Amino acid sequence: MAVYTDITEAELRAFLSDYDVGELQSYRGIAEGVENSNFLVHTTTGQFILTLYEKRVNRDDLPFFLGLMQYLAERGVSCPLPVHRRDGGTLGELAGRPAAMVTFLEGIWLRRPMPVHCAEVGRGLAEMHLAGEGFGLTRRNSLTLEDWRPLWEKSKDHADALDPALRPETEASLERLEAEWPRDLPEGVIHADLFPDNVFFLGDSLSGFIDFYFACNDALVYDLAVCLNAWCFERDHAFNLTKGRALLAAYNATRPLSDAEIAALPILSMGAALRFMLTRLYDWVMTPEGSLVVKKDPLEYLARMRFHKAIRSVTEYGLDR
Numbered sequence: 586m587a588v589y590t591d592i593t594e595a596e597l598r599a600f601l602s603d604y605d606v607g608e609l610q611s612y613r614g615i616a617e618g619v620e621n622s623n624f625l626v627h628t629t630t631g632q633f634i635l636t637l638y639e640k641r642v643n644r645d646d647l648p649f650f651l652g653l654m655q656y657l658a659e660r661g662v663s664c665p666l667p668v669h670r671r672d673g674g675t676l677g678e679l680a681g682r683p684a685a686m687v688t689f690l691e692g693i694w695l696r697r698p699m700p701v702h703c704a705e706v707g708r709g710l711a712e713m714h715l716a717g718e719g720f721g722l723t724r725r726n727s728l729t730l731e732d733w734r735p736l737w738e739k740s741k742d743h744a745d746a747l748d749p750a751l752r753p754e755t756e757a758s759l760e761r762l763e764a765e766w767p768r769d770l771p772e773g774v775i776h777a778d779l780f781p782d783n784v785f786f787l788g789d790s791l792s793g794f795i796d797f798y799f800a801c802n803d804a805l806v807y808d809l810a811v812c813l814n815a816w817c818f819e820r821d822h823a824f825n826l827t828k829g830r831a832l833l834a835a836y837n838a839t840r841p842l843s844d845a846e847i848a849a850l851p852i853l854s855m856g857a858a859l860r861f862m863l864t865r866l867y868d869w870v871m872t873p874e875g876s877l878v879v880k881k882d883p884l885e886y887l888a889r890m891r892f893h894k895a896i897r898s899v900t901e902y903g904l905d906r
C-alpha cells in the first residue's frame with residue numbers, strides 16, 4: 586500500500602482551502618503504487634488525486650513534472666492536469682511533504698494487456714514524444730547508465746540470496762552497457778516508467794497516462810525500450826512477438842524510427858531491464874519486513890536482461906527489417 590504519510594481531515598481541509606475546488610466530502614488513501622502517498626479526494630466539484638511526494642522524488646524536480654503534465658495536457662495528451670491554487674501555484678505542502686493535486690483520470694489499468702493494447706501504447710507513446718517537443722524545462726534522467734553502478738554497489742551484497750546468477754550476470758551487463766551505450770540518438774521528454782499500471786484504458790482504447798515522476802530528457806527510443814520490457818513479456822518471462830510487433834509498428838507509424846534508433850533497441854532494452862532490476866533489488870533490500878508496500882520481483886528483469894543480451898536481429902522484437 587502506498588500511503589507512507591497519513592493525513593488528518595483537518596490538515597486536508599486547511600490544504601484545500603487554498604483551492605477553488607469546493608467543500609471536502611470524503612477522502613481515502615490509495616493502496617496502489619510504490620513511490621508516493623496518494624489519496625482520492627472527493628469535493629463538491631468532483632474528484633481529484635492528491636499526491637504527497639516521498640523518498641525518491643526530489644522536491645526541485647516537481648516543477649518539471651507538474652509543468653510537463655500541464656504542457657502535455659494542453660497539447661492533447663490525456664494525462665492528469667495539475668490543479669491551480671488561487672495564488673496560481675500547483676505545489677504545496679501537507680503533513681511535512683511536498684504535495685500537489687491533479688485531476689482524476691477515468692479508466693482502469695490492464696493486468697493482462699493484449700496486442701491491441703500494446704498498439705495503443707505504441708501510438709500514444711509516439712504522440713506523447715511529439716507533443717513534448719518544445720517543453721521549456723529539462724531534467725536529467727537520474728536512473729540512467731551513470732547511476733546504475735552506484736545503485737548496484739548499494740544492494741549487490743544481497744543479490745546472491747535471490748539468485749546466484751544475479752551478481753555475475755549484472756556485473757557482465759554493466760560492463761557491456763558501459764562500453765556500448767549509444768549517445769547520439771534523438772532526445773526529448775520521455776515518461777521513463779510507462780508500465781501497464783501507468784496507462785489507463787476505457788474498453789480497448791487508451792484513456793490516459795499517469796505517474797510522470799520519472800519523466801526526464803533522454804533518448805526517445807529508450808522509452809520504447811522500457812515499454813518493450815513492461816508490455817511484451819508474459820508471466821513465464823517469454824517475449825510475445827505479436828505484442829512486440831504491435832507496439833513497435835504503432836509507434837513507428839506515428840513517429841518513424843531512424844536506422845540508428847532501431848539498431849540501438851537491443852542495448853537500450855537491456856539497459857532498461859537492468860534499471861528496473863536494480864530499483865527492484867534496492868527496494869527488496871531496503872523495504873522493512875512487514876511493511877505494507879508490495880515488493881516487485883527483481884528476477885523478472887534478470888530474465889528480460891538475458892533475452893535482450895541474446896538478440897541478434899531486431900526482427901526478434903517483431904520489427905520488419
Ligand SMILES: Nc1ncnc2c1ncn2[C@@H]1O[C@H](COP(=O)(O)OP(=O)(O)OP(=O)(O)O)[C@@H](O)[C@H]1O
Nearest residue numbers: 587615617618619620621634665688689690795796
Ligand atoms: N490522475 C489520476 N486519476 C485516477 N487515478 C489515479 C491518478 N493518479 C493516480 N491514480 C491512482 O493511484 C494509483 C497510484 O498512482 P501512481 O502510479 O502515480 O503512484 P506511485 O506511487 O507514483 O506509483 P508507481 O509505483 O507506479 O511509481 C494508480 O494506480 C491509480 O489507481
Ligand SMILES: N[C@@H](CCO)C(=O)O
Nearest residue numbers: 778780861864865881
Ligand atoms: N514500474 C516500476 C516501479 C516504479 O519505478 C517497476 O515495475 O519496477
